[in-house]
Amino acid sequence: MIKFLFRSIAALFALSLPVTAQETSIPTLQADAIPSVLEKAVDRFIRPGYRDFRDRAGDFEEAMQVLCTAPSQERLDAARGAFGKSVEAWSKIEIVRVGPAIEANRFERILFYPDRKGTGLKQVQAVLAKPDERATRVETLREKSVAMQGLGAAEFVLYGTGSELLLQEANGFRCRYGAAIAGNLAHLGSELAQEWDEPTGIQNAWKHPGADNPYFRDDREAVTTLLGILVHGAEAVRDQRIETFYKGEDARTSPRQAIFWRSGLTFASIRGNFEGISALIDQSDMDKLLDPDSRSIVNSIDFVLKSLSRAAGAVDADVEVSVTSPEQRSKLDFLLLNSKDLILRLNDDFGGALGLGAGFSFSDGD
Incomplete structure (x- = not known):
């Protein structure tokens, strides 16, 4: 449909x-001019845009894993920087709200916004207050609410109430959850890139x-x-x-x-x-x-x-x-x-x- x-x-x-x-x-x-314009829209903007988001999300995943292994302010700053690059990459390509991006709830899984009733925020806060290990693995995080999987959830992990815990414990739940979110974003970016790269x-x-x-x-x-x-x-x-x-x-x-x-x-x-x-x-x-x-x-x-x-x-x-x-x-x-x-x-x-x-x-x- x-x-x-x-x-x-x-x-x-x-x-x-x-x-x-x-x-x-x-x-x-x-x-x-139509055939050329359509070809250029795909090959010069859409496909490179999704590849860039995939790569920036991959960098974010790597930075989170490094932070979790040995927390430090320098590594937290690096993870936040990688998050910012992921946000910027997505912001440029998110205008393409058609095709694979709107299938399988990919768009909402990457960015659940606006969240006027705070539903997503409450779900993220709940899992941080009562840890669920299924939220620390990409394959099981994907089964949870879309609001818990994307950039908004990652932002709260890195900047929201309790984010100081990221520096206090190696391989803590909050950090591993953040790493899973980043991994999920990289996975979604890969899916989008693959869909558009298929000849x-x-x-x-x-x-x-x-x-x-x-x-x-x-x-x-x-x-x-x-x-x-x-x-x-x-x-x-x-x-x-x-x-x-x-x-x-x-x-x-x-x-x-x-x-x-x-x-x-x-x-x-x-x-x-x-x-x-x-x-x-x-x-x-x-x-x-x-x-x-x-x-x-x-x-x-x-x-x-x-x-x-x-x-x-x-x-x-x-x-x-x-x-x-x-x-x-x-x-x-x-x-x-x-x-x-x-x-x-x-x-x-x-x-x-x-x-x-x-x-x-x-x-x-x-």
Whole structure:
């Protein structure tokens, strides 16, 4: 059923278009460029992105194992650094919320967020309070709640209440649990990389749309999904990353609802999301889908993305500070305003220029 998600999105999209809009917009889409764009999206962005996450998670697993064997502040710092690299790698590729990433609950197992009711946090705290050895082995940890397996759980192990125990006991439960989480992340990264590296698998489906293709019947459906990745990714940053803790100048703030607030990686993650969107556009040469007279649309999107990435990198890493300091709040306001602008440029301007229908929202079906 999951394999037909792409087709369902594309079908909804087509139904939302008036015939006249389709007729007047289709010539703008440079059909000859589609095969190359799809191939580059897969080979230059998606496959390298999953490989990078797999490798960074592998480094994290190794750093945790070293820490467990002989705890020291230097080794704890190294494990935290490796965790940060894993977060950054995932943040860039997580915009690809289609295909293998959403099968077998992989996405939630890597990152269970948002956790508005604190369900995941309670489960992690519970296993730390009442140790269960099944949580210290990758093969049995995978059988537990998705909230106990991923980056959020790893962050609490490394930075949450009781993290000082990591320095007090060799091969302690908390450290071995953290090492199992890291191993699970590396395993999931390997699964994703293998799925996309298989020549006859999903990469072939992306590169060769057709009547017998379980994902895309034609090039147009594939391009619709590619643009949908960008739009949904931009909406997720605004709705699930920023507005989770900051909705504007006069609204109540919730800094402890921010992703990775304990580790100070909130804005590194947000920056990574914007960089992922930018990289997908650049690496796949998506501007080539438009005729030369319309390519300034992509240039303007690139400008907004670079501005958002710089702004995210300039916000104080301490979320408590970012929501209380007037100077920092102005940066958050910039992120809110311009992330909305990004969504409109991707959905209305770029989508409209491709003949995919201005005003359609990929995520909520407006």
